Structure formats: structure tokens, C-alpha cells
Amino acid sequence: MEKVKVEICCGTACYLLGAANMMNLEDQIPAEWRDKVEVEARTCLELCEKENLGGAPYVRINDTEIMAQATPEKLLTRIGELLGGAA
Numbered sequence: 642m643e644k645v646k647v648e649i650c651c652g653t654a655c656y657l658l659g660a661a662n663m664m665n666l667e668d669q670i671p672a673e674w675r676d677k678v679e680v681e682a683r684t685c686l687e688l689c690e691k692e693n694l695g696g697a698p699y700v701r702i703n704d705t706e707i708m709a710q711a712t713p714e715k716l717l718t719r720i721g722e723l724l725g726g727a728a
Contacts, residue, residue, distance in 0.1 A: 644679045645723050647716065648701040652685030655698035663698070663713050670717070677724055 649655075649663050667680050688699040688707065696709030700716060708719065 644677055645720050646703050647680045648683045650686040650699045651682045654689050658697040660698035666713055669713055
């Protein structure tokens with residue numbers, strides 16, 4: 642299985658609306674998952690202009706899946722699903 646790629650939008654709106662709370666996500670990932678998850682901060686995913694600010698903060702997973710109103714808890718749950726519950 643390839644790594645789960647997580648891109649956290651750190652544009653101004655997303656950062657202020659909660660992305661700042663996800664900047665330490667790597668520390669929250671269970672040890673068993675750490676080699677299976679890649680977390681990157683992105684300057685801006687340009688989703689606010691395509692979607693709306695009400696969905697911020699945005700996270701892109703595996704280059705295709707967009708999570709709106711992302712939180713560390715929602716993100717960890719989704720990562721677990723993608724890894725097949727491999728905790």
C-alpha cells in the first residue's frame with residue numbers, strides 16, 4: 642500500500658479557521674501509522690475561491706479527496722479508514 646498523502650491548506654482563511662490546529666498532526670498519528678502517512682502543509686489549495694470560505698479549513702487526501710471543515714479528529718478517522726483500520 643502506498644502512503645496516505647495529506648495536504649493541509651495553510652492559506653490565510655484556512656489557517657485562521659482551524660488549520661493551525663492541524664499543524665501538529667504528525668504528533669497525533671498513532672506510531673503504527675507514521676510510516677504509512679505523509680503530511681504536508683500547503684501554502685494554499687485554492688479551494689476557498691472554488692468552493693467557499695464556509696468549508697475552511699480544507700485538506701486534500703491522496704491528491705483527489707477534499708475534506709472540508711477538517712479537524713484533527715476527522716482527519717485521523719479518515720486516515721484510519723484508508724489504512725483499513727490498521728492501528
